[in-house]
């Protein structure tokens with residue numbers, strides 16, 4: 001089965017093509033520290049056989065948190081906790097990435113102010129952000145670089161830059177949230193400038209032999225927003241710095257999104273073909289049949305399962321067993337998996 005074939009990206013070899021996408025568990029303390037709930041959650045998915053585990057949106061700075069209960073990577077004291085998760089998952093043969101994020105105008109955490117390309121609130125329930133100055137842009141870019149360095153020191157196999165869902169990078173990319181008149185706003189090239197500068201700084205602080213993932217929203221699902229054609233151009237601008245693109249959609253502004261199994265796969269497919277880059281497909285992928293369809297038809301290179309892996313951390317192990325696939329089950333479970341079915 002295609003999903004059980006290994007996948008190689010730079011120095012990282014995944015034992016299968018199933019990914020746990022980053023999913024905020026909103027259970028950190030107010031200081032963004034790792035606790036046992038995080039550890040148990042991620043290590044359970046590793047014991048369940050997930051090839052690549054991407055740790056949830058982890059804030060590069062305090063006012064870059066989505067909520068008061070997001071994980072943080074803004075200071076070196078966060079490294080040991082994050083390292084514990086990475087090592088715990090690696091023990092079971094999973095590879096581990098961490099998603100680094102600045103929430104921009106979607107920060108709901110306690111903070112003196114929030115930052116965004118333009119001073120426009122997401123809606124009436126959010127604060128009006130401060131328009132980020134060029135000096136603050138420089139500062140935030142350095143924070144991305146420091147976060148990458150910490151992720152490397154914590155032993156992560158890969159790093160994902162969160163460029164999706166209407167957080168800071170995505171706010172720069174979308175014409176809905178970026179009304180700037182300087183070199184960071186206006187044309188697509190200008191709106192991509194912040195992302196490009198972030199990726200440059202991250203690359204300086206992240207080992208070149210380890211993969212760098214970029215998560216994007218391929219479309220804002222709104223006529224005045226980003227379209228997949230725009231995202232294709234952006235990926236073409238940054239693909240020399242990115243090893244795989246994790247293709248999601250939406251989140252910049254409220255939009256009507258028609259959802260159905262695999263509803264975002266077409267965007268992963270377009271970016272894969274038009275930009276000639278590996279992609280991860282995500283969004284309501286819950287069955288072996290759909291995974292086979294996506295991988296078999298080469299519509300994406302990897303498949304992420306979010307809520308399904310929340311419901312069933314053992315999806316991979318069970319699918320291997322149900323299909324008689326040779327599989328290296330965790331030692332303690334071997335009595336239940338005596339050989340090929």
Ligand SMILES: Cc1cc2nc3c(=O)[nH]c(=O)nc-3n(C[C@H](O)[C@H](O)[C@H](O)COP(=O)(O)O)c2cc1C
Nearest residue numbers: 021022023024056057248282283284285305306307
């Ligand atoms: C509770 C929850 C938390 C999420 N947190 C994040 C996050 O931290 N970073 C991110 O990029 N996406 C996040 N997402 C989006 C998921 O990664 C995924 O794209 C989405 O759930 C669709 O996949 P699914 O239908 O397989 O669940 C979150 C989704 C949920 C439901």
